[in-house]
Structures are given as structure tokens and as C-alpha cells.
Amino acid sequence: DSGVTQTPKHLITATGQRVTLRCSPRSGDLSVYWYQQSLDQGLQFLIQYYNGEERAKGNILERFSAQQFPDLHSELNLSSLELGDSALYFCASSSLDRGPPYEQYFGPGTRLTVT
Amino acid sequence: AQSVTQLGSHVSVSEGALVLLRCNYSSSVPPYLFWYVQYPNQGLQLLLKYTSAATLVKGINGFEAEFKKSETSFHLTKPSAHMSDAAEYFCAVSDWGGGGADGLTFGKGTHLIIQP
Secondary structure, X not given: OOOOEEEOOEEEEOOOOOEEXXXXXXXXXXXXXXXXXXXXXXXXXXXXXXOOEEEEEOOOOOOEXXXXXXXXXXXXXXXXXXXXXXXXXXXXEEOOOOOOOOOXXXXXXXXXXXX | OOEEEEEOOEEEEEOOOOEEEEEEEEOOOOOXXXXXXXXXXXXXXXXXXXXXXOOEEEOHHXXXXXXXXXXXXXXXXXXXXXXXXXXXXXXXXXXHHHOOOOOEEEOOOEEEEEEO
16 A cells, blocks of 8 residues: 555546546655556656646646645546546655655556546 | 657566566666556556666565666566566656656556466
8 A cells, every 4th residue: 555545446437528536645745746547658647746836747638637735635637538538547646855766656546437 | 858668568487487677768867767566456566766876776576677877778677486476567767857856757568477
């Protein structure tokens, strides 16, 4: 158990809909990362937040957005869903202290199926 | 942008045999390198990370990796494979420009199959 929790575990929705994925980082970790894992694209970094502020962006679509709240949990919002958005979405957290390299601890993921 | 290449999408070894999973990175400076393992229907677990303190890095579950700057490689090895090692293995790199704190760039993964 990494200490990172993600809800829900599974999500099935229709095209055009909007969903919200939730992540709680390990206790004390200020940085949260979101990743997408699909058969086509592999594991891709989407976005990173640090202590409530966006810190880095990866291959995140404009239809997707995220935020990190004062209690440090994070939400990834996916809108106007398409079939190709079906994937595993992982959240990871890191403390970003004690210098690099910074270990990222991954949650169990949310499996999104768009029908 | 930095990248990693994992040679071999599938590797099959016999139980007790040497495991060798290959990873080459593309970077003008030594990057921050990691190996992660993913068991079926689970998240990723860190096996080991390159810290520049030593070129041979020991990780969990008997795995180790050797950083070779001249070959831009960070191959993962285990002397004797166990059935429980069957999983997907990912090599990853962290962008030097972000101080190692940015999102990771992953290789496509290698599926390790252990034959009894």
C-alpha cells in the first residue's frame, strides 16, 4: 500500500459526459501528479500540482483540467469524453524534500470506460 | 525532451534464470532514472532509482540496475528469476530541467514472463 488513495476504482460513462477523479496523496506529500495509461499511448504524464499551485504540464488535453485543494487532495476533471479517453488514470504523490531524485508513489488507479 | 527506450516488449525467462531488462535514455546530461514494476490490476511500485552516488543501484526484491553513461543505459537485472517477478516493468526518466521534480517520462514497458 503506497498510501495514495484514488476514487472511484472504476467508472463507466457515455461519450460527451464529464467525470471527476479524486486523489488523496500520502500524508505530508505536497506534490500530486496525474498520469494516463492506455494501450495506445502507454503511460503519459498529464499534470502536476504542488501545494495548491499548478507546477508542470504534460500531455494534457484542453478538455481535461485538475486542481489541488487546501487539504492537498486533488481532482482531475475530464469533460466532453470520447471513446479514446478510456484508460487507467493514476495519481502519484511526492514530498519534494531531501533533494532529487524524488520518488513518486502511485495510487491504485481509476479505470475509466467511455461507451 | 528526455526519453527512454525499452528494448523488448516481452521477455521470457525460466524460473531461476537471470533476468535482464534493457533501458536506454536519451539525454545530454545524466538524468534522474527510475525502474517501476506494475503487477496486474495494480498501481506502479518503485523498484529502484539512480542517485548518482553509485553506478550500481540495488532495489527491492533482489533487483539491481547499473548506470552506464558511455552507453546511456540503465538496465535492470536479477540473478535468479522467481515466479512472483512476472509483471510489467517500466523504465522512467525525470526531466533535469525541472530539478527532477517534474512528471516522469516512461518507456513503453517490458512484460516479464517467467516459465516454470
